[in-house]
Amino acid sequence: MELKNAVAVVTGANRGLGRHLAAQLMERGATVYAAARRPETVDLPGVTPLRLDVTDEESIRAAARTASDATLLVNNAGISTGAPLIAGSPSEVRLEMDTNFFGPLAVTRAFAPVVESNGGGAVLNVLSVLSWLHPAGLGSYAAAKAAAWALTDAAREELAPRGIAVSGLYVGYMDTDMAAGIPTGQKVDPAEVAAQALSGIEAGLPEILADETTRYVKRSLATSPNAA
Template sequence: MILSGANALVTGANRGLGAALVTGLLARGASTVYAAARDPLLVGLDDPRVVPVRLDVTELSTIKEAAARAADVDLVINNAGVGGAGSLLTTDPERARAEMETNFWGPVAVLREFAPVLARRGGGTAVTVLSALSWAAAPWAGSYAATKAAAWSFTNGARAELRVRNVHVLGVHLGFMDTDMIAHLDVPKIAAAEVADRILDGVAEGTDEVLVDAPSRMLKEALAGPPKGLEI
Protein backbone atom coordinates (compact mmCIF):
# COMPACT_ATOMS: atom_id res chain seq x y z
CA MET A 1 0.00 0.00 0.00
CA ILE A 2 1.25 3.48 -0.85
CA LEU A 3 1.06 5.63 2.26
CA SER A 4 1.79 8.92 0.55
CA GLY A 5 -1.57 10.51 -0.20
CA ALA A 6 -3.49 7.92 1.82
CA ASN A 7 -6.21 8.63 4.38
CA ALA A 8 -5.87 6.75 7.66
CA LEU A 9 -7.65 6.33 10.98
CA VAL A 10 -5.83 5.38 14.18
CA THR A 11 -7.66 4.42 17.38
CA GLY A 12 -6.14 5.35 20.72
CA ALA A 13 -4.34 8.17 18.94
CA ASN A 14 -3.95 10.55 21.85
CA ARG A 15 -0.81 8.97 23.35
CA GLY A 16 1.75 6.19 23.22
CA LEU A 17 1.86 4.08 20.09
CA GLY A 18 -1.25 5.74 18.68
CA ALA A 19 0.35 9.19 18.75
CA ALA A 20 3.54 7.73 17.26
CA LEU A 21 1.55 6.16 14.43
CA VAL A 22 -0.10 9.49 13.64
CA THR A 23 3.31 11.17 13.53
CA GLY A 24 4.71 8.38 11.37
CA LEU A 25 1.84 8.58 8.90
CA LEU A 26 2.31 12.33 8.55
CA ALA A 27 6.03 11.83 7.93
CA ARG A 28 5.22 9.37 5.15
CA GLY A 29 2.93 11.83 3.39
CA ALA A 30 -0.56 10.79 4.45
CA SER A 31 -3.20 13.24 3.25
CA THR A 32 -5.51 12.91 6.25
CA VAL A 33 -5.06 11.15 9.58
CA TYR A 34 -8.19 10.73 11.65
CA ALA A 35 -6.82 10.65 15.21
CA ALA A 36 -9.47 8.75 17.11
CA ALA A 37 -9.71 8.87 20.89
CA ARG A 38 -12.31 8.76 23.65
CA ASP A 39 -11.61 12.44 24.19
CA PRO A 40 -10.48 14.05 20.90
CA LEU A 41 -9.41 17.16 22.81
CA LEU A 42 -6.45 15.13 24.08
CA VAL A 43 -5.04 14.77 20.56
CA GLY A 44 -2.23 17.30 20.72
CA LEU A 45 -0.72 17.20 17.23
CA ASP A 46 -0.90 20.56 15.47
CA ASP A 47 -1.06 19.70 11.78
CA PRO A 48 -3.90 20.55 9.36
CA ARG A 49 -3.88 16.96 8.11
CA VAL A 50 -4.82 15.64 11.58
CA VAL A 51 -8.56 15.37 12.24
CA PRO A 52 -9.41 14.52 15.86
CA VAL A 53 -12.38 12.14 16.05
CA ARG A 54 -14.31 10.88 19.05
CA LEU A 55 -14.21 7.09 19.10
CA ASP A 56 -14.57 4.83 22.10
CA VAL A 57 -14.08 1.21 20.98
CA THR A 58 -16.55 0.08 23.68
CA GLU A 59 -19.33 2.38 22.43
CA LEU A 60 -20.77 1.28 19.09
CA SER A 61 -22.49 4.61 18.43
CA THR A 62 -19.14 6.43 18.41
CA ILE A 63 -17.66 3.85 16.04
CA LYS A 64 -20.56 4.27 13.63
CA GLU A 65 -20.23 8.05 13.78
CA ALA A 66 -16.49 7.81 13.12
CA ALA A 67 -17.04 5.49 10.16
CA ALA A 68 -19.51 7.97 8.67
CA ARG A 69 -17.14 10.88 9.18
CA ALA A 70 -14.04 9.05 7.95
CA ALA A 71 -15.70 7.56 4.88
CA ASP A 72 -12.60 8.16 2.74
CA VAL A 73 -10.11 6.02 4.68
CA ASP A 74 -7.68 3.63 3.01
CA LEU A 75 -6.08 2.43 6.25
CA VAL A 76 -7.55 1.63 9.68
CA ILE A 77 -5.26 0.87 12.61
CA ASN A 78 -6.88 -0.81 15.60
CA ASN A 79 -4.47 0.33 18.29
CA ALA A 80 -6.57 1.24 21.35
CA GLY A 81 -6.05 -1.12 24.25
CA VAL A 82 -5.91 -1.48 28.02
CA GLY A 83 -4.06 -3.76 30.43
CA GLY A 84 -3.47 -4.49 34.07
CA ALA A 85 -6.28 -6.84 35.06
CA GLY A 86 -3.77 -9.55 36.00
CA SER A 87 -4.45 -13.26 36.54
CA LEU A 88 -7.74 -14.67 35.31
CA LEU A 89 -7.82 -16.93 38.38
CA THR A 90 -7.50 -14.19 40.98
CA THR A 91 -8.44 -10.84 39.46
CA ASP A 92 -11.80 -9.11 39.73
CA PRO A 93 -13.75 -10.71 36.86
CA GLU A 94 -15.33 -7.38 35.99
CA ARG A 95 -11.88 -5.93 35.28
CA ALA A 96 -11.12 -8.90 33.05
CA ARG A 97 -14.41 -8.43 31.18
CA ALA A 98 -13.65 -4.75 30.67
CA GLU A 99 -10.24 -5.67 29.27
CA MET A 100 -11.87 -8.12 26.85
CA GLU A 101 -14.41 -5.49 25.79
CA THR A 102 -11.63 -3.09 24.79
CA ASN A 103 -8.91 -5.40 23.47
CA PHE A 104 -11.07 -7.97 21.64
CA TRP A 105 -14.59 -6.71 21.06
CA GLY A 106 -13.26 -3.22 20.34
CA PRO A 107 -11.23 -4.24 17.26
CA VAL A 108 -14.10 -6.49 16.14
CA ALA A 109 -16.59 -3.61 16.31
CA VAL A 110 -14.24 -1.19 14.55
CA LEU A 111 -13.49 -3.57 11.68
CA ARG A 112 -17.15 -4.51 11.28
CA GLU A 113 -17.93 -0.84 10.63
CA PHE A 114 -14.85 0.06 8.61
CA ALA A 115 -14.45 -3.04 6.41
CA PRO A 116 -17.31 -1.89 4.15
CA VAL A 117 -15.75 1.59 4.00
CA LEU A 118 -12.42 0.13 2.89
CA ALA A 119 -14.14 -2.16 0.38
CA ARG A 120 -16.07 0.73 -1.16
CA ARG A 121 -12.75 2.51 -1.64
CA GLY A 122 -11.54 -0.45 -3.70
CA GLY A 123 -9.80 -2.15 -0.80
CA GLY A 124 -7.30 -0.99 1.75
CA THR A 125 -5.54 -2.17 4.88
CA ALA A 126 -6.76 -2.93 8.39
CA VAL A 127 -4.16 -3.33 11.14
CA THR A 128 -4.63 -4.95 14.55
CA VAL A 129 -2.01 -4.18 17.18
CA LEU A 130 -1.63 -7.42 19.12
CA SER A 131 1.12 -8.60 21.49
CA ALA A 132 3.77 -11.26 21.97
CA LEU A 133 1.61 -12.19 24.96
CA SER A 134 -0.91 -13.51 22.42
CA TRP A 135 1.20 -16.67 22.57
CA ALA A 136 2.65 -16.56 26.09
CA ALA A 137 1.77 -18.45 29.25
CA ALA A 138 1.98 -15.46 31.58
CA PRO A 139 -0.09 -15.88 34.76
CA TRP A 140 0.67 -12.31 35.87
CA ALA A 141 -1.02 -11.06 32.69
CA GLY A 142 -3.47 -13.88 32.04
CA SER A 143 -6.40 -11.60 31.29
CA TYR A 144 -4.47 -9.38 28.88
CA ALA A 145 -2.90 -12.38 27.15
CA ALA A 146 -6.31 -13.98 26.64
CA THR A 147 -7.69 -10.79 25.08
CA LYS A 148 -4.78 -10.60 22.66
CA ALA A 149 -4.96 -14.30 21.80
CA ALA A 150 -8.64 -13.84 20.96
CA ALA A 151 -7.83 -10.74 18.88
CA TRP A 152 -5.11 -12.69 17.05
CA SER A 153 -7.61 -15.40 16.12
CA PHE A 154 -10.10 -12.78 14.96
CA THR A 155 -7.41 -11.03 12.89
CA ASN A 156 -6.51 -14.27 11.10
CA GLY A 157 -10.16 -15.03 10.38
CA ALA A 158 -10.83 -11.50 9.17
CA ARG A 159 -7.83 -11.70 6.83
CA ALA A 160 -9.24 -14.79 5.14
CA GLU A 161 -12.77 -13.35 4.99
CA LEU A 162 -11.85 -9.91 3.67
CA ARG A 163 -9.30 -10.99 1.07
CA VAL A 164 -12.05 -11.40 -1.54
CA ARG A 165 -13.01 -7.75 -0.91
CA ASN A 166 -9.43 -6.66 -1.55
CA VAL A 167 -8.95 -5.63 2.09
CA HIS A 168 -5.54 -6.53 3.47
CA VAL A 169 -5.43 -7.44 7.18
CA LEU A 170 -2.17 -7.09 9.11
CA GLY A 171 -1.48 -8.36 12.63
CA VAL A 172 1.29 -6.82 14.75
CA HIS A 173 3.03 -8.52 17.68
CA LEU A 174 5.55 -6.97 20.03
CA GLY A 175 6.99 -7.40 23.49
CA PHE A 176 7.57 -4.54 25.91
CA MET A 177 7.09 -1.03 24.55
CA ASP A 178 8.00 2.19 26.33
CA THR A 179 4.52 3.54 27.09
CA ASP A 180 2.47 4.45 30.15
CA MET A 181 0.89 0.97 30.25
CA ILE A 182 4.11 -0.73 31.38
CA ALA A 183 6.01 2.22 32.83
CA HIS A 184 6.16 0.36 36.15
CA LEU A 185 8.05 -2.63 34.71
CA ASP A 186 11.84 -2.61 34.90
CA VAL A 187 12.52 -4.43 31.62
CA PRO A 188 14.12 -3.52 28.27
CA LYS A 189 11.58 -1.66 26.17
CA ILE A 190 11.33 -0.65 22.53
CA ALA A 191 10.42 2.96 21.68
CA ALA A 192 6.89 3.61 20.41
CA ALA A 193 8.28 5.51 17.40
CA GLU A 194 10.29 2.45 16.36
CA VAL A 195 7.26 0.20 16.67
CA ALA A 196 5.19 2.63 14.60
CA ASP A 197 7.87 2.68 11.92
CA ARG A 198 7.91 -1.12 11.66
CA ILE A 199 4.13 -1.27 11.50
CA LEU A 200 4.02 1.25 8.67
CA ASP A 201 6.78 -0.63 6.86
CA GLY A 202 4.57 -3.72 7.06
CA VAL A 203 1.60 -1.79 5.69
CA ALA A 204 3.68 -0.46 2.81
CA GLU A 205 5.08 -3.91 2.03
CA GLY A 206 1.73 -5.67 2.24
CA THR A 207 2.86 -8.26 4.78
CA ASP A 208 0.32 -10.24 6.79
CA GLU A 209 2.19 -10.18 10.09
CA VAL A 210 4.82 -7.99 11.72
CA LEU A 211 6.96 -9.41 14.52
CA VAL A 212 8.45 -6.23 15.88
CA ASP A 213 11.13 -7.51 18.25
CA ALA A 214 13.02 -10.50 19.63
CA PRO A 215 10.35 -11.50 22.22
CA SER A 216 7.63 -11.67 19.58
CA ARG A 217 9.83 -13.72 17.23
CA MET A 218 10.92 -16.06 20.04
CA LEU A 219 7.38 -16.76 21.24
CA LYS A 220 6.08 -17.29 17.70
CA GLU A 221 8.76 -19.93 17.16
CA ALA A 222 7.98 -21.51 20.54
CA LEU A 223 4.41 -22.24 19.42
CA ALA A 224 5.73 -25.32 17.61
CA GLY A 225 7.19 -26.71 20.82
CA PRO A 226 5.76 -27.92 24.15
CA PRO A 227 3.50 -25.56 26.13
CA LYS A 228 6.16 -25.14 28.83
CA GLY A 229 8.27 -23.26 26.29
CA LEU A 230 5.67 -20.48 26.27
CA GLU A 231 5.95 -19.73 29.98
CA ILE A 232 7.37 -16.34 30.93
Protein backbone atom coordinates in the same frame (compact mmCIF):
# COMPACT_ATOMS: atom_id res chain seq x y z
CA MET B 1 -0.41 -0.74 0.37
CA GLU B 2 0.94 2.67 -0.60
CA LEU B 3 0.68 4.99 2.42
CA LYS B 4 1.21 8.19 0.48
CA ASN B 5 -2.26 9.70 -0.03
CA ALA B 6 -3.86 7.00 2.16
CA VAL B 7 -6.54 8.11 4.59
CA ALA B 8 -5.92 6.49 7.97
CA VAL B 9 -7.98 6.11 11.12
CA VAL B 10 -5.80 5.37 14.17
CA THR B 11 -7.57 4.45 17.40
CA GLY B 12 -5.93 5.45 20.67
CA ALA B 13 -3.93 8.08 18.79
CA ASN B 14 -3.63 10.57 21.64
CA ARG B 15 -0.56 8.96 23.24
CA GLY B 16 1.98 6.16 23.13
CA LEU B 17 2.31 3.97 20.07
CA GLY B 18 -0.87 5.40 18.54
CA ARG B 19 0.54 8.91 18.55
CA HIS B 20 3.75 7.69 16.89
CA LEU B 21 1.74 5.82 14.26
CA ALA B 22 -0.34 8.89 13.49
CA ALA B 23 2.72 11.15 13.26
CA GLN B 24 4.65 8.77 11.03
CA LEU B 25 1.66 8.20 8.77
CA MET B 26 1.57 11.93 8.12
CA GLU B 27 5.31 11.89 7.44
CA ARG B 28 4.66 9.22 4.80
CA GLY B 29 2.03 11.38 3.11
CA ALA B 30 -1.19 10.03 4.62
CA THR B 31 -4.18 11.97 5.88
CA VAL B 32 -4.89 10.96 9.48
CA TYR B 33 -7.94 10.82 11.69
CA ALA B 34 -6.57 10.60 15.23
CA ALA B 35 -9.25 8.76 17.18
CA ALA B 36 -9.61 8.84 20.96
CA ARG B 37 -12.33 8.64 23.58
CA ARG B 38 -11.56 12.27 24.39
CA PRO B 39 -10.56 13.94 21.12
CA GLU B 40 -9.57 17.10 22.97
CA THR B 41 -6.53 15.18 24.26
CA VAL B 42 -5.15 14.80 20.72
CA ASP B 43 -2.32 17.33 20.45
CA LEU B 44 -0.64 16.25 17.22
CA PRO B 45 -0.59 19.04 14.60
CA GLY B 46 -1.98 18.17 11.19
CA VAL B 47 -4.33 15.36 12.20
CA THR B 48 -8.12 15.46 12.44
CA PRO B 49 -9.21 14.52 15.99
CA LEU B 50 -12.04 11.99 15.96
CA ARG B 51 -14.16 10.86 18.88
CA LEU B 52 -14.17 7.07 19.04
CA ASP B 53 -14.66 4.85 22.07
CA VAL B 54 -14.08 1.24 21.03
CA THR B 55 -16.53 0.04 23.71
CA ASP B 56 -19.33 2.34 22.47
CA GLU B 57 -21.07 1.11 19.31
CA GLU B 58 -22.75 4.46 18.61
CA SER B 59 -19.46 6.35 18.74
CA ILE B 60 -17.96 3.76 16.38
CA ARG B 61 -20.80 4.19 13.89
CA ALA B 62 -20.52 7.98 14.12
CA ALA B 63 -16.77 7.83 13.54
CA ALA B 64 -17.27 5.65 10.45
CA ARG B 65 -19.72 8.20 9.09
CA THR B 66 -17.26 11.05 9.71
CA ALA B 67 -14.20 9.25 8.32
CA SER B 68 -16.07 8.10 5.24
CA ASP B 69 -12.95 8.45 3.06
CA ALA B 70 -10.81 6.03 5.10
CA THR B 71 -8.62 3.47 3.34
CA LEU B 72 -6.57 2.30 6.35
CA LEU B 73 -7.76 1.34 9.83
CA VAL B 74 -5.27 0.95 12.68
CA ASN B 75 -6.79 -0.81 15.69
CA ASN B 76 -4.36 0.44 18.32
CA ALA B 77 -6.50 1.34 21.33
CA GLY B 78 -6.11 -1.08 24.20
CA ILE B 79 -6.05 -1.53 27.95
CA SER B 80 -4.20 -3.65 30.51
CA THR B 81 -5.72 -4.10 33.96
CA GLY B 82 -3.19 -6.66 35.17
CA ALA B 83 -5.99 -8.99 36.23
CA PRO B 84 -5.41 -12.76 36.40
CA LEU B 85 -8.21 -14.88 34.98
CA ILE B 86 -9.11 -16.91 38.07
CA ALA B 87 -8.43 -14.59 40.99
CA GLY B 88 -8.98 -11.32 39.13
CA SER B 89 -12.06 -9.16 39.16
CA PRO B 90 -14.64 -10.43 36.64
CA SER B 91 -15.37 -6.81 35.69
CA GLU B 92 -11.70 -6.23 34.83
CA VAL B 93 -11.51 -9.43 32.81
CA ARG B 94 -14.62 -8.38 30.91
CA LEU B 95 -13.24 -4.86 30.35
CA GLU B 96 -10.10 -6.32 28.78
CA MET B 97 -12.17 -8.46 26.40
CA ASP B 98 -14.49 -5.56 25.59
CA THR B 99 -11.58 -3.22 24.81
CA ASN B 100 -8.97 -5.54 23.29
CA PHE B 101 -11.18 -7.98 21.37
CA PHE B 102 -14.77 -6.82 20.96
CA GLY B 103 -13.56 -3.24 20.40
CA PRO B 104 -11.34 -3.97 17.39
CA LEU B 105 -14.00 -6.34 16.07
CA ALA B 106 -16.70 -3.67 16.22
CA VAL B 107 -14.46 -1.01 14.68
CA THR B 108 -13.40 -3.35 11.88
CA ARG B 109 -17.01 -4.31 11.15
CA ALA B 110 -17.94 -0.61 10.93
CA PHE B 111 -14.99 0.46 8.76
CA ALA B 112 -14.70 -2.53 6.40
CA PRO B 113 -17.55 -1.26 4.18
CA VAL B 114 -15.97 2.21 4.22
CA VAL B 115 -12.55 0.97 3.14
CA GLU B 116 -14.10 -1.31 0.52
CA SER B 117 -16.17 1.54 -0.92
CA ASN B 118 -13.01 3.62 -1.27
CA GLY B 119 -11.32 1.01 -3.43
CA GLY B 120 -9.86 -1.23 -0.75
CA GLY B 121 -6.96 -0.80 1.62
CA ALA B 122 -5.77 -2.32 4.85
CA VAL B 123 -6.39 -2.99 8.53
CA LEU B 124 -3.59 -3.17 11.11
CA ASN B 125 -4.33 -4.77 14.48
CA VAL B 126 -1.90 -3.92 17.27
CA LEU B 127 -1.48 -7.17 19.17
CA SER B 128 1.18 -8.47 21.56
CA VAL B 129 3.68 -11.21 22.18
CA LEU B 130 1.11 -12.23 24.82
CA SER B 131 -1.14 -13.32 21.99
CA TRP B 132 1.12 -16.39 22.04
CA LEU B 133 2.59 -16.39 25.56
CA HIS B 134 0.10 -16.55 28.44
CA PRO B 135 1.54 -15.81 31.91
CA ALA B 136 -0.94 -16.28 34.74
CA GLY B 137 -0.37 -12.83 36.18
CA LEU B 138 -1.53 -11.20 32.95
CA GLY B 139 -4.13 -13.80 32.10
CA SER B 140 -6.97 -11.47 31.13
CA TYR B 141 -4.76 -9.38 28.85
CA ALA B 142 -3.22 -12.47 27.25
CA ALA B 143 -6.63 -14.04 26.70
CA ALA B 144 -7.95 -10.90 25.04
CA LYS B 145 -4.88 -10.58 22.81
CA ALA B 146 -5.06 -14.26 21.89
CA ALA B 147 -8.66 -13.69 20.83
CA ALA B 148 -7.56 -10.64 18.85
CA TRP B 149 -4.94 -12.79 17.12
CA ALA B 150 -7.69 -15.16 16.01
CA LEU B 151 -9.75 -12.15 14.91
CA THR B 152 -6.83 -10.92 12.83
CA ASP B 153 -6.32 -14.23 11.05
CA ALA B 154 -10.02 -14.82 10.41
CA ALA B 155 -10.62 -11.25 9.25
CA ARG B 156 -7.66 -11.49 6.87
CA GLU B 157 -9.31 -14.39 5.07
CA GLU B 158 -12.78 -12.86 5.18
CA LEU B 159 -11.77 -9.39 3.96
CA ALA B 160 -9.26 -10.37 1.27
CA PRO B 161 -11.96 -10.81 -1.41
CA ARG B 162 -13.12 -7.27 -0.60
CA GLY B 163 -9.71 -5.80 -1.36
CA ILE B 164 -8.71 -5.30 2.29
CA ALA B 165 -5.42 -6.66 3.61
CA VAL B 166 -5.20 -7.42 7.34
CA SER B 167 -1.92 -7.34 9.28
CA GLY B 168 -1.08 -8.05 12.90
CA LEU B 169 1.64 -6.18 14.82
CA TYR B 170 3.21 -8.27 17.59
CA VAL B 171 5.48 -6.69 20.18
CA GLY B 172 6.58 -7.07 23.80
CA TYR B 173 7.01 -4.19 26.23
CA MET B 174 7.23 -0.70 24.74
CA ASP B 175 8.31 2.48 26.47
CA THR B 176 4.77 3.82 26.91
CA ASP B 177 2.46 4.61 29.81
CA MET B 178 1.05 1.06 29.76
CA ALA B 179 4.49 -0.36 30.63
CA ALA B 180 5.56 2.43 32.99
CA GLY B 181 6.44 -0.06 35.74
CA ILE B 182 8.80 -2.11 33.54
CA PRO B 183 12.57 -1.36 33.68
CA THR B 184 13.72 0.74 30.73
CA GLY B 185 16.17 -1.86 29.48
CA GLN B 186 13.33 -4.32 28.88
CA LYS B 187 11.31 -1.94 26.70
CA VAL B 188 11.61 -1.04 23.02
CA ASP B 189 11.18 2.38 21.44
CA PRO B 190 7.56 2.86 20.27
CA ALA B 191 8.76 5.13 17.45
CA GLU B 192 10.79 2.24 16.04
CA VAL B 193 7.84 -0.12 16.45
CA ALA B 194 5.62 2.34 14.56
CA ALA B 195 8.15 2.54 11.73
CA GLN B 196 8.29 -1.25 11.46
CA ALA B 197 4.50 -1.45 11.49
CA LEU B 198 4.03 1.04 8.68
CA SER B 199 6.77 -0.53 6.56
CA GLY B 200 5.05 -3.87 7.13
CA ILE B 201 1.75 -2.48 5.88
CA GLU B 202 3.45 -1.11 2.78
CA ALA B 203 5.07 -4.51 2.17
CA GLY B 204 1.78 -6.35 2.70
CA LEU B 205 3.12 -8.46 5.58
CA PRO B 206 0.44 -10.46 7.41
CA GLU B 207 2.56 -10.56 10.58
CA ILE B 208 4.94 -7.86 11.79
CA LEU B 209 7.24 -9.04 14.60
CA ALA B 210 8.68 -5.91 16.16
CA ASP B 211 11.26 -7.15 18.67
CA GLU B 212 13.51 -10.10 19.42
CA THR B 213 11.37 -11.33 22.32
CA THR B 214 8.39 -11.63 20.00
CA ARG B 215 10.44 -13.35 17.30
CA TYR B 216 11.75 -15.85 19.87
CA VAL B 217 8.29 -16.65 21.22
CA LYS B 218 6.92 -17.07 17.69
CA ARG B 219 9.70 -19.56 16.90
CA SER B 220 8.83 -21.44 20.09
CA LEU B 221 5.15 -22.00 19.30
CA ALA B 222 5.75 -25.51 18.04
CA THR B 223 7.40 -26.58 21.31
CA SER B 224 5.78 -27.56 24.61
CA PRO B 225 4.05 -24.82 26.65
CA ASN B 226 6.86 -24.81 29.24
CA ALA B 227 9.59 -24.38 26.62
CA ALA B 228 8.78 -20.74 25.81
